[in-house]
Amino acid sequence: MSMFFSHKIMFIGGKGGVGKSTTASAITQLLSEDNKKVLLVSTDPAHNIGDIFHVRPKDTALSINTYLHLLEINPQSESKRYIEEVKTNLKGLVKATMVEEVHRQIDLASASPGADEAALFDKITSIVLEEYGSYDHIIFDTAPTGHTIRLLTLPELMNVWISGLLEKRRKVQQNYSQLLNDGEPVDDPIFDKLQERKQKFVKVRDILLDHKKTGYAFVLNAERLPILETEKAISMLEKHDMNVSTVFVNKVIPDHADGVFMENRRKNELPYLEQIKDIFRKQEIIKTPLFEHDISTKEHLKKYADTLISTHSFLNS
Numbered sequence: 001m002s003m004f005f006s007h008k009i010m011f012i013g014g015k016g017g018v019g020k021s022t023t024a025s026a027i028t029q030l031l032s033e034d035n036k037k038v039l040l041v042s043t044d045p046a047h048n049i050g051d052i053f054h055v056r057p058k059d060t061a062l063s064i065n066t067y068l069h070l071l072e073i074n075p076q077s078e079s080k081r082y083i084e085e086v087k088t089n090l091k092g093l094v095k096a097t098m099v100e101e102v103h104r105q106i107d108l109a110s111a112s113p114g115a116d117e118a119a120l121f122d123k124i125t126s127i128v129l130e131e132y133g134s135y136d137h138i139i140f141d142t143a144p145t146g147h148t149i150r151l152l153t154l155p156e157l158m159n160v161w162i163s164g165l166l167e168k169r170r171k172v173q174q175n176y177s178q179l180l181n182d183g184e185p186v187d188d189p190i191f192d193k194l195q196e197r198k199q200k201f202v203k204v205r206d207i208l209l210d211h212k213k214t215g216y217a218f219v220l221n222a223e224r225l226p227i228l229e230t231e232k233a234i235s236m237l238e239k240h241d242m243n244v245s246t247v248f249v250n251k252v253i254p255d256h257a258d259g260v261f262m263e264n265r266r267k268n269e270l271p272y273l274e275q276i277k278d279i280f281r282k283q284e285i286i287k288t289p290l291f292e293h294d295i296s297t298k299e300h301l302k303k304y305a306d307t308l309i310s311t312h313s314f315l316n317s
């Protein structure tokens with residue numbers, strides 16, 4: 001079996017339509033059949049893990065059986081919930097006359113680029129921290145590449161941002177205490193809240209950067225653009241010291257596909273497969289065949305999952 005499957009937390013990324021959800025679902029299926037308790041989380045607004053398992057997941061875990069659990073995060077409602085939470089947290093912390101202005105500022109911020117990602121990241125953080133002990137594996141099926149990368153590099157950014165805020169807050173507090181309290185510290189609930197958030201991010205960052213605990217994998221197809229995009233994405237994650245251990249090459253033309261057309265496709269594919277071997281030297285490369293049909297039933301998923309663990313899967317072994 002792939003070393004990727006041993007991680008407690010797994011993130012599956014890749015370009016649109018390459019087979020992220022299918023691969024994430026197949027890994028979930030394999031591990032759950034091995035009596036591992038698995039939570040598969042979809043963070044993609046265009047969810048399809050429900051279609052694969054023929055159920056309707058929600059934003060709380062839905063049990064398919066003792067071992068297999070599904071959850072879908074809706075970034076938009078998550079964003080709304082997050083904003084409401086921020087407003088509630090500020091209640092009682094700002095002067096009544098300021099409330100309206102503060103809410104206006106928050107609403108403005110919530111419409112800015114990155115707000116949905118921040119909310120989504122907040123939800124991922126909560127799942128990782130709160131569910132860590134309840135499952136053997138938590139697998140995240142993510143949205144297409146660009147989005148995912150921004151999301152995964154957020155803990156670093158968040159940390160810098162919150163540290164900045166904390167520093168500012170500390171100065172304000174110093175001024176206050178000199179002014180009001182003869183230099184004695186005054187209670188500052190905002191400072192405490194920020195501190196709390198910072199601790200949460202530090203905790204999740206430690207898990208996401210721990211190579212033993214968290215693995216990142218990309219799914220791609222043997223084509224020019226997915227290769228380029230994946231190469232870029234991996235180098236970016238590696239810069240943040242994230243452990244991209246595995247690359248899944250999906251929809252590889254199988255040996256038994258015959259006819260002139262398929263023969264030509266195979267010839268076309270070959271240099272890309274060579275290129276993949278060459279570029280992703282540090283990663284384990286697992287290839288899965290193109291099927292004649294979509295992976296849309298339990299039987300298909302089982303067949304697909306079997307190819308993930310077959311000895312022919314490993315392109316670089």
Ligand SMILES: Nc1ncnc2c1ncn2[C@@H]1O[C@H](COP(=O)(O)OP(=O)(O)OP(=O)(O)O)[C@@H](O)[C@H]1O
Pocket residue numbers: 014015016017018019020021022023044046048143144250251252288289290291292293294295296
């Ligand atoms: N090996 C395969 N052979 C045939 N069809 C496949 C294979 N892998 C995936 N598919 C089909 O390709 C389509 C896209 O797969 P999937 O939904 O897993 O991709 P995705 O990367 O999650 O897409 P999105 O970016 O939209 O989330 C689906 O219809 C799926 O059934």
Ligand SMILES: [Mg+2]
Pocket residue numbers: 020021022044046047048141
């Ligand atoms: Mg998908």
